Amino acid sequence: MAKILMVISASDTLVLADGSAHPTGYWAEEVAASHRVLVEAGHQVDIATPGGVRPTVDPVSLDERGGVDPATGAALRAYLESVEADLSAPLDLAAVRGTDYDALFLPGGHAPMADLAASAELGALLVEADGRGGTVAALCHGVAALLSAERADGTFVFEGRTLTGFTDEEERQGGLGDAAPWLVESRLAERGALLKTGSPWSDTVVVDGNLITGQNPQSSVSAAERVLTALQGA
Numbered sequence: 721m722a723k724i725l726m727v728i729s730a731s732d733t734l735v736l737a738d739g740s741a742h743p744t745g746y747w748a749e750e751v752a753a754s755h756r757v758l759v760e761a762g763h764q765v766d767i768a769t770p771g772g773v774r775p776t777v778d779p780v781s782l783d784e785r786g787g788v789d790p791a792t793g794a795a796l797r798a799y800l801e802s803v804e805a806d807l808s809a810p811l812d813l814a815a816v817r818g819t820d821y822d823a824l825f826l827p828g829g830h831a832p833m834a835d836l837a838a839s840a841e842l843g844a845l846l847v848e849a850d851g852r853g854g855t856v857a858a859l860c861h862g863v864a865a866l867l868s869a870e871r872a873d874g875t876f877v878f879e880g881r882t883l884t885g886f887t888d889e890e891e892r893q894g895g896l897g898d899a900a901p902w903l904v905e906s907r908l909a910e911r912g913a914l915l916k917t918g919s920p921w922s923d924t925v926v927v928d929g930n931l932i933t934g935q936n937p938q939s940s941v942s943a944a945e946r947v948l949t950a951l952q953g954a
Contacts, residue, residue, distance in 0.1 A: 722763045722822040722951045726755065727813060727842060727865065729831030730773035736899045745776035747829035749788070749937045750859050752799040754827060757944035763951070765806075766821075770835050770842075772812035778829045781937075787894070818845040823854060823947055827940075828861030828886065830896065833904070836865035843868035850877055850930065855950045857932040859943050860886045864904045867911060879912030883933040884926040887917045890936060894921075 728751065733741045758765050769775050777800065780786040782793045800807065818824075824845060826832065836842050846869035849856050858866055863885030869877035886895065888903045909915050917935060918924030924935040925942045932950060934943030 723820060724758055724763055724765045724823045724825055724947070725816060725818075725821040725845075726751070726765055726767050726825045726827065727836065727845075728767060728769050728775040728810070728827060729829065729834065729836050729865075730769040730771055730775055731831040731834035732776040734830050734834045735901060736896065737901050738899065742830070742896070742899070743778075744830040744834065745778035745781075746827055746831055747786075747860065747937055748777050748781040748793075748796040748800060750827035750829065750862065750940050751777075752796050753940040754825060754859065754944035755803060756799060757941055758825070758947065761948050765825075766811055767806045768811035768813045768816050770813050770839055772810055772815075774808055774810065776831070778831070781829065813839065813845075814841045816841075816845065818848040818854075819852075821849075821854070822951060824849050824856050825944075825947065826858040826862035826865045828859050828863070828937075830861055832862050832865045833901065836862075837867045839865070839868045843870055847871060847877055853930050855930050855932065855947060857934075857943055857947045858883075858885070859934040859940060860936050861904055863908065863933055866913075867907065876911040876913075878908075878931065880914065881931055882914045882916050882926055882928040883908070883931060884915065884917050884924055884935045885933055886936055887920065890920050
């Protein structure tokens with residue numbers, strides 16, 4: 721049995737380009753579907769947030785506003801309720817010891833853009849994990865959290881690495897569009913990451929050594945399954 725740390729944003733708002741506050745949170749499918757795959761494979765999944773704050777689910781991710789039909793929304797709610805004990809009392813990210821975990825998993829929703837992308841605590845965990853070849857996985861807007869991984873000299877740990885994530889086109893088609901404070905794909909490219917993306921809303925996963933990234937919510941299960949593959953080979 722491996723130990724996996726799922727790091728979820730603690731933010732429930734995102735400041736938009738015009739300075740207004742937009743309600744947000746984690747994307748239900750990205751947490752529920754990936755958590756289920758990892759747990760059903762027999763692994764331990766601990767949940768951590770900045771400050772140990774209970775994470776907020778983005779309500780849009782549970783209904784038609786997020787392209788989720790009623791039956792799927794109900795199933796997602798039921799799964800999240802089944803792990804309520806973990807969600808209601810997450811670990812404090814600052815108190816986590818990275819060497820206790822075989823993998824880090826970073827789900828999305830717009831919320832990681834608000835806190836995890838600039839989290840020194842997460843950055844330290846990512847630098848340590850990547851340095852020892854531990855599995856690092858990020859999904860959709862969760863790849864924004866990779867931006868926190870800076871070395872002491874300010875260089876980006878994942879510069880030159882191939883990855884995917886929520887694309888600029890997807891943000892324009894079904895995300896915040898021009899209201900977004902910044903675009904995840906563009907920002908990662910600016911920092912030197914090599915973006916490899918599929919068509920909008922496709923199930924796309926990219927693996928570069930110990931780094932596993934999924935493009936969007938549709939990639940949740942596939943990304944988690946690639947984590948399982950990586951753990952089996954460890």
